[in-house]
Amino acid sequence: MHMQNLMDGLTALAKRRGFIFQGSEIYGGFAGFWDYGPLGVELKNNIKKEWWKSIVYSREDVVGLDAAIIMNPIVWEKSGHLKAFTDPLVECKHCHKRYRADQFKEASDELEKKLTGHRVSGGSSSKNLAEILVCDVAGTHTWKDVTQPKTFNLLTEVYLGTTEPKQKAYLRGEITQGVFVNFKNVVDSTRVKIPFGIAQIGKAFRNEITAGNFTFRSREFEQMELEYFVKPDAKQADRLFEMWKKTRLDWYMSLGMQKVNLRFRQHEDKERAHYAVNAEDIEYKAPFGWSEFEGIHNRTDYDLKSHGLSYKDEDGSEYFPWVIETSGGVDRTALFFLIDAYIEDGKRTVLKLHPRLAPYKAAVFPLLSNKPELVSKAREIYATLCSRFYCAWDDRGNIGKRYFAQDEIGTPWCVTVDFDTLKDNTVTVRDRDTTKQERQPIDSLLPLFLERLNA
Numbered sequence: 541m542h543m544q545n546l547m548d549g550l551t552a553l554a555k556r557r558g559f560i561f562q563g564s565e566i567y568g569g570f571a572g573f574w575d576y577g578p579l580g581v582e583l584k585n586n587i588k589k590e591w592w593k594s595i596v597y598s599r600e601d602v603v604g605l606d607a608a609i610i611m612n613p614i615v616w617e618k619s620g621h622l623k624a625f626t627d628p629l630v631e632c633k634h635c636h637k638r639y640r641a642d643q644f645k646e647a648s649d650e651l652e653k654k655l656t657g658h659r660v661s662g663g664s665s666s667k668n669l670a671e672i673l674v675c676d677v678a679g680t681h682t683w684k685d686v687t688q689p690k691t692f693n694l695l696t697e698v699y700l701g702t703t704e705p706k707q708k709a710y711l712r713g714e715i716t717q718g719v720f721v722n723f724k725n726v727v728d729s730t731r732v733k734i735p736f737g738i739a740q741i742g743k744a745f746r747n748e749i750t751a752g753n754f755t756f757r758s759r760e761f762e763q764m765e766l767e768y769f770v771k772p773d774a775k776q777a778d779r780l781f782e783m784w785k786k787t788r789l790d791w792y793m794s795l796g797m798q799k800v801n802l803r804f805r806q807h808e809d810k811e812r813a814h815y816a817v818n819a820e821d822i823e824y825k826a827p828f829g830w831s832e833f834e835g836i837h838n839r840t841d842y843d844l845k846s847h848g849l850s851y852k853d854e855d856g857s858e859y860f861p862w863v864i865e866t867s868g869g870v871d872r873t874a875l876f877f878l879i880d881a882y883i884e885d886g887k888r889t890v891l892k893l894h895p896r897l898a899p900y901k902a903a904v905f906p907l908l909s910n911k912p913e914l915v916s917k918a919r920e921i922y923a924t925l926c927s928r929f930y931c932a933w934d935d936r937g938n939i940g941k942r943y944f945a946q947d948e949i950g951t952p953w954c955v956t957v958d959f960d961t962l963k964d965n966t967v968t969v970r971d972r973d974t975t976k977q978e979r980q981p982i983d984s985l986l987p988l989f990l991e992r993l994n995a
């Protein structure tokens with residue numbers, strides 16, 4: 541499928557079926573903010589649940605945390621964010637639109653390649669490039685039209701208190717610092733011993749110069765991060781870095797993301813934060829080019845040292861632990877799972893989401909809505925299944941239309957109650973991916989679905 545068509549099809553589906561809405565839509569929207577609808581919130585919650593299960597519940601060496609979004613501003617001074625959490629900004633001298641210098645450079649390089657007849661490959665989608673290059677006054681932007689890059693801090697300021705001047709604070713630009721400032725609290729209140737990790741999921745805010753590519757670059761988003769504390773030993777840190785890289789890539793694939801659409805990209809020296817000795821991104825082959833959605837970083841002892849937090853080992857030694865971080869974005873992950881699962885297959889559109897990620901695990905239908913005996917049997921089955929997972933109910937239109945409606949939102953199994961059910965207590969179970977239908981005894985439904993969900 542053409543990439544732009546895929547993106548258009550998916551964004552239309554996301555709105556039509558209640559996955560993702562533009563933030564503040566009734567007032568014309570608000571750039572960089574998105575709302576998740578009834579199905580979107582389920583998808584996002586399922587991603588977070590699966591992540592937490594794999595990172596916290598299935599390991600003895602990781603505990604969870606939920607730190608405040610707004611912290612004492614000293615945190616951001618010590619962490620270096622007040623100085624260094626910046627992007628280079630350029631501004632058009634004619635129309636005053638502002639861009640991130642690297643994105644502007646990418647767009648103007650692509651334009652030059654086009655003009656000199658070179659093939660354009662990878663990178664941003666042509667739609668985005670076109671948006672960047674349009675100058676409202678001069679027609680087309682070039683490097684001559686924009687100012688020298690200047691640093692632009694991405695932290696969002698907030699003002700608190702009742703007396704003037706109000707106290708300035710910041711919405712967190714990354715959730716990471718909440719973990720570091722609680723390092724001692726966690727060590728003192730639990731039985732963790734190095735190596736161990738602290739996991740957290742939560743909102744972060746960045747005043748991005750240009751938001752775009754649907755939810756990919758937003759100004760409010762959610763992160764899921766693990767900070768894994770290790771001895772200050774470069775060899776051991778390297779080994780654990782590799783272990784986490786593999787663990788995280790395997791996790792995406794275990795939930796159905798296609799291997800051909802995934803790759804690692806190591807940061808070049810100039811891209812890496814000055815304190816990091818190694819950084820690799822997990823990238824997805826999005827319609828707008830290979831794009832980062834998780835970073836694995838070896839942050840050395842920079843963070844705990846900045847906050848003056850050391851660790852007393854059992855052997856009596858005291859040191860600043862190193863940190864291996866896995867930092868993923870919930871919104872980008874949700875977007876890429878949706879893109880990966882989106883298929884237009886003849887008459888039907890299907891979201892082939894992994895059953896554990898699908899908003900509804902099953903849908904239950906009475907064959908006819910005006911036959912009370914079918915409806916009440918179907919209601920019984922619906923209530924039983926709902927006791928274990930989220931299910932849909934539908935008794936409108938014909939069965940074919942109901943199947944298609946469930947395919948489009950990724951429901952893996954549809955259960956239909958018909959007249960045979962009343963005789964032999966069996967139902968038709970229809971599979972989303974194969975469209976095959978099989979008869980199953982009502983009693984076997986719950987164990988069958990639970991087994992498939994846990995497979």
Ligand code: ATP
Pocket residue numbers: 714746748755756757758759760761762763832833834835867868869870871872873
């Ligand atoms: P980028 O280079 O795309 O700006 P980054 O390298 O600054 O991303 P990190 O600071 O490593 O990103 O953040 C970790 C993760 O948080 C990213 O991999 C991404 O999934 C998510 N994330 C970061 N910024 C945004 C954003 N503006 N919108 C949505 N998700 C984001």
